[in-house]
Amino acid sequence: MSLWPQVERVLRRVEKPTRYINSELNSVHKTVTGEGVLVALAYPDVYEVGLPNMGLQILYELLNSREDVVAERTYAPWLDMEAVMREQSIPLFTLESHTALTDFDILGFTLQHELIYTNVLNMLDLAGLPVLAAERGDEHPLVIAGGPGTVNPEPMTPFIDVFVVGEAEELIFELVDAVKELKRAHAGREEVLRRLARIPGVYIPTLYSVEYNDDGTVAKIEAAPDAPSSIIRRIVKDFSAIPVPQRPIVPFMDAVHDRCSVEVMRGCARGCRFCQAGIIYRPVRERTQEQVVSGITQILETTGYEEISLSSLSSADYSAVEGTLKELSERYDGQNVSLSLPSLRVDAFSLGLVKEIAKVKKTGLTFAPEAGTQRMRDFINKNVTEKDVLNTVTLAFQEGWQRIKLYFMIGLPTETEEDLQGIVELSQKVVEAGLATLSGAAKSRLTVTVSASAFAPKPHTPFQWVAQDTLEEFEAKQGYLAARLKGRHLSLKWHNAKSSVVEGAIARGDRRVGDAIYRAWFLGCKFDAWTKEFNYESWRQAFADTGLEGSFYAGRERGFDEVLPWSHIETGVDAEFLKEEFYRATRGEKTGDCRFDGCSDCGVCPNLDAENIIF
Amino acid sequence: MAKLLLHYGKDGPLKYLSHLELIRAFERSFRRAGIEVEASGGFNPRPKISYGPALPVGTSSRSEYLVAEVKSTLCDDDIIERISRVLPKGLGVFRAKYIAEKQSSIASVIECVAYKVEVKTLASAGELSSLVEILRNEERLLIKHKGKEKWVDSKESILDWNIEEAGGGRHVFLMLLAAGERNSVRPEVLIDKLNQSYPHVQDIEVVGIERVAEYVNRDIPLIDIYDFYKNVTIGSECEKS
Known part of the structure; x- marks a missing residue:
């Protein structure tokens, strides 16, 4: 039943009503009769943040390609809308048919990062569903979660019935088929879960029990007799065999990314030791240039987009990047289509690419040296030297750019004052390079923005055992930088260290952290990724109320022999490799990129029966 | 280059699009x-399309116009066909022609602009009529909109009106209101005015507003804006695609 009449009545009272309407171009409005499966895909943040998410767009198109499946979308209503929905008893609905989420068979969330977890709880509650999985029954939709957060699903286990670990392009059909069959057989919830546990990559938390040691660490994680002892991340072995999604939804409102974005490859083998994405999307699998270009051509036809973006974790590393950009810029010459390339490397090659595509508009450029000293850059395996940075920015200034953003992290393991001073000095040298290269009005417009984010160690990385800095340490370091990064051409930006500490505690949390998440939501936490909405005091209280210490999860160094709460989730990368990488870090040894420097023996190819695919 | 006048409408959920989104x-x-479409010059080229007055968010319309400077010389039928095929549901093109x-x-x-305003109230059509008549008989009206105030001449502002009962406590107001520089007023502001001026009468709740026509004059016979722009033939003859 459509809730549109009720929804429409309150739209006058909220800002940006476009968030809650439908009929965006390429949205699918259809119905199934009889034995179809109804899927609601949920992004736990507001519409303009959630809509561009590539994973959900892929699933939406795949699911709707089947006649027996309807997939619709839902996002977290903004605070004003939530208030009127609660006041008027309007349950959370999907956009396409304005149907209550309770009418769906499957409700799937994507867990993109830890600070959207409370929104998952809030959306379940707004839907009128019990927030706790244990309280849901056969009449409720199956609540599924996917996305990078599933590599440590434990903190969300109290709320989610089924986790899908890894890439879902193939798995999703196995799951839908099973649900369809079970629905036909009127299977009970427990039977459904047991059956789904047989699908590789599916994790059913209720089939695993966790025991703890007296010191609070995990003693063991035990699987039920018919559940696999570990869950192996699913991947699409040949990414190029999967067609480029052709009909992305075009939002009416201004979304965070509103452009034709085509994934040119999955995975990154650069091996930055702090980076979780660099581990959990391995191996590197490219699309062919032909596939990328024809995909873009089709998307532009179905969307009318005026901007193209080649997306991946490191698009300058895509082996056909030059040819692709050249072909695209020739094809769309004079048609007012702009090209963009996210995630640049700090080198002349990347700059050359940008120079090609930014023929007229030279807005800002962002580079990520990540750390201020060579010692620290070697420690994190970021293969960039100060010379690389200065040469690249000088070239950029010569080409006419006047605004440079430098991205650093503070709180990396083993960081000393010298490393912080390194951030200051490198930033100042970039300013000096700008002043020496630019002249006249351009010189006076020179701006170097330094972004310093507070590092949170993540599961399945070489730094998964280290202690995160405490809030006090982070704030002292921010103060150090603020006192020194001054000057007409310099500006310093950072994220709230408080949210990094909460993020850090959840990221490496165990099942009990779910209690703190529940409590935080109960205390009113939501939209934690929004600076204005984030409430540190409530989070502190939530941990305290549930008898947990955030510092146990965030600020504690783990021993290599400790059973990590996520040890039953296998990304394919061996724990031994992660340990070895940690040792190499401490010895200042670099590890090469396996695409060019030989196999680094991370284990992912043999474990997942896959390989790098480079054209 | 040719200038193309497009007559379109906006309804359903898409009436909530802001002008920029549209x-x-x-x-x-x-x-x-x-x-x-031709693009403007400069660092940030924009398509050369000009629009009529912005439609307030939540108002539907069957009387919207835009002028696009197009490079194509397609026949107007073809243009309508091509663009109708790709417009999102809720936007629709009625007519198109090349203009000078x-x-x-x-x-x-x-x-002036004609609106159809559906309202819900416990007051009868007769009561509503007399209210509007009283308003019109006041010489001047103080109009408050978005924190701004202005005086308008009542009869020059509310040019014509009519009320029909629609059943279920609903009434349909048809109103012809001045637009442009002098004495302009918006329908929702007028309903607010009715509510404010006669607090003893039952609340009048707006259910929906639709813009139905736009004219280039205020006297009978009214000249529809589409007819005001004379069509021209482009080049020798238009192309069939």
Whole structure:
């Protein structure tokens, strides 16, 4: 039943009503009769943040390609809308048919990062569903979660019935088929879960029990007799065999990314030791240039987009990047289509690419040296030297750019004052390079923005055992930088260290952290990724109320022999490799990129029966 | 280059699009339809499309116009067909024609607008009629809108009106209101005015507003804006795609 009449009545009272309407171009409005499966895909943040998410767009198109499946979308209503929905008893609905989420068979969330977890709880509650999985029954939709957060699903286990670990392009059909069959057989919830546990990559938390040691660490994680002892991340072995999604939804409102974005490859083998994405999307699998270009051509036809973006974790590393950009810029010459390339490397090659595509508009450029000293850059395996940075920015200034953003992290393991001073000095040298290269009005417009984010160690990385800095340490370091990064051409930006500490505690949390998440939501936490909405005091209280210490999860160094709460989730990368990488870090040894420097023996190819695919 | 006048409508959920969102939707629709639009110069080239007065968010309309400077010389039927095929549901093109290059902008020539306003109230049609009549008989009205105040001449502002019962406590107001520089007033502001001026009467709740026509004059016979722009033949003959 459509809730549109009720929804429409309150739209006058909220800002940006476009968030809650439908009929965006390429949205699918259809119905199934009889034995179809109804899927609601949920992004736990507001519409303009959630809509561009590539994973959900892929699933939406795949699911709707089947006649027996309807997939619709839902996002977290903004605070004003939530208030009127609660006041008027309007349950959370999907956009396409304005149907209550309770009418769906499957409700799937994507867990993109830890600070959207409370929104998952809030959306379940707004839907009128019990927030706790244990309280849901056969009449409720199956609540599924996917996305990078599933590599440590434990903190969300109290709320989610089924986790899908890894890439879902193939798995999703196995799951839908099973649900369809079970629905036909009127299977009970427990039977459904047991059956789904047989699908590789599916994790059913209720089939695993966790025991703890007296010191609070995990003693063991035990699987039920018919559940696999570990869950192996699913991947699409040949990414190029999967067609480029052709009909992305075009939002009416201004979304965070509103452009034709085509994934040119999955995975990154650069091996930055702090980076979780660099581990959990391995191996590197490219699309062919032909596939990328024809995909873009089709998307532009179905969307009318005026901007193209080649997306991946490191698009300058895509082996056909030059040819692709050249072909695209020739094809769309004079048609007012702009090209963009996210995630640049700090080198002349990347700059050359940008120079090609930014023929007229030279807005800002962002580079990520990540750390201020060579010692620290070697420690994190970021293969960039100060010379690389200065040469690249000088070239950029010569080409006419006047605004440079430098991205650093503070709180990396083993960081000393010298490393912080390194951030200051490198930033100042970039300013000096700008002043020496630019002249006249351009010189006076020179701006170097330094972004310093507070590092949170993540599961399945070489730094998964280290202690995160405490809030006090982070704030002292921010103060150090603020006192020194001054000057007409310099500006310093950072994220709230408080949210990094909460993020850090959840990221490496165990099942009990779910209690703190529940409590935080109960205390009113939501939209934690929004600076204005984030409430540190409530989070502190939530941990305290549930008898947990955030510092146990965030600020504690783990021993290599400790059973990590996520040890039953296998990304394919061996724990031994992660340990070895940690040792190499401490010895200042670099590890090469396996695409060019030989196999680094991370284990992912043999474990997942896959390989790098480079054209 | 040719100037194309497009008469379109906006309804359903899409009536909640803001003016900027509507503009982007049209720009992308022209691209999808393969109708090339001239671009402005400068660092940030923009498609040369001009629009009529912005429709308030939540108001539907069957009387919206835009002028696009197009490179194509497709026949108007073809243009309608091509763009209708790619427009999102809720936007629809009714008519299109090529017009002379030098023309006053849509926004500058509109003098009055006809609206259909559906309201819900416990008051009867007769009561509503007499209320409007009292308002009209006041010489001047103080109009408050978005924190601004202005005085308008009542009879010059509310040009004509009619009320029909629609059943279930609903009434349909048809109103012809002045637009442009002098004495302009919006329908929702007028309903607010009724509510404020007669607090003893039952609340009048707006259910929906639709813009139904736009004219370039305020006297009988009214001249529809579409007819005001004379069509021209482009080049020798238009192309059939």
